[in-house]
Amino acid sequence: MRKLVFLAAIALTGVSGLSACSQQESADQAQQQVQAPVAKPTDPNDSAGWKKYLVEQVKQHMQGVNTRPYMYYVPGGDSDDAVSQRQNQLDNVSDVVARTVLPGNMMAFGGPDSAKTADLIVAAFKNAQPGSFKGVVVLFVGDAADQQRVADALKPSAAEFRFAQM
Template identity: 35%
Template sequence: MNMLIRLLVVACLVLPFAACKKAEAPKVEAQAAIPLPTSSEQKDWKPYLEYKLTPHMGGITSSPFVYFLPKSDVEDFAGKYQRQLEKLEGDLGRGIIEGNMLVFASPDSEKEVEMIEAAFKSVPAGSMKGVKVIFIGTGVLGERVKAAVEPAGVNYIFEEAK
């Protein structure tokens, strides 16, 4: 009986110390900065866009709508611009609901901004609450985008292209 009591006392003293081992915090690896692509190829922009968008994905329930225009010197740029504008206008016309993200990036940011301004003119005020709009470009153009999209009630996020 004495032996049993001693074992219980020892177990009571050792068990709390064994259970108190703190769990190690998960190691967060910092993602290396990805430089701004210089090409017009969308495939070259994909890793850069993932790098820029990952911090903003909280609350997003589906894949982002990404609108990308190549440089204006590529073959059939006018056609690509027109198709992208029609796609954006169609998406906005159907309605973008809360939990979605629209992303705008281009090596020709000026034309991208013109497209955004044209498409958002017909969006009813306050109709896109809970939708994130991310523009990747320069600060001056970012202010133009902000003025064009904020009346729709979006959560506007500017990411500097660098």
């Protein structure tokens, strides 16, 4: 009888150990699935897809950032709704720029229309105080054609400019 109890205990321990290995493998597989890169959306009207894409780009450029980033999705299109959303976003960003942001933070901008995103950044930073963004990272997710004008607009503020090609 003792041998039977002893063998049952060993079997139970073995099964527990194997199930723990299986759970670890499942967790590893889930982690790999989570880390799969998000592809750039092909539909400019897919706001949810573009926001996920922006989050993925921000994650890749977080070095030196100590806090949660400020992410600004800039909608594309010329509908009244899109124009209104961009104006609201410009007002919001302009207020943040006027108050400045503490060093170690990040402001990230992206959307389906690189030119409209660049326009928003340029307009928001036109009145930034010289040197007021020293130690702040500004990430622009856009096209190379818009990279230089955004960099030029940010230069007086002393922000650390980072660019991610769409």
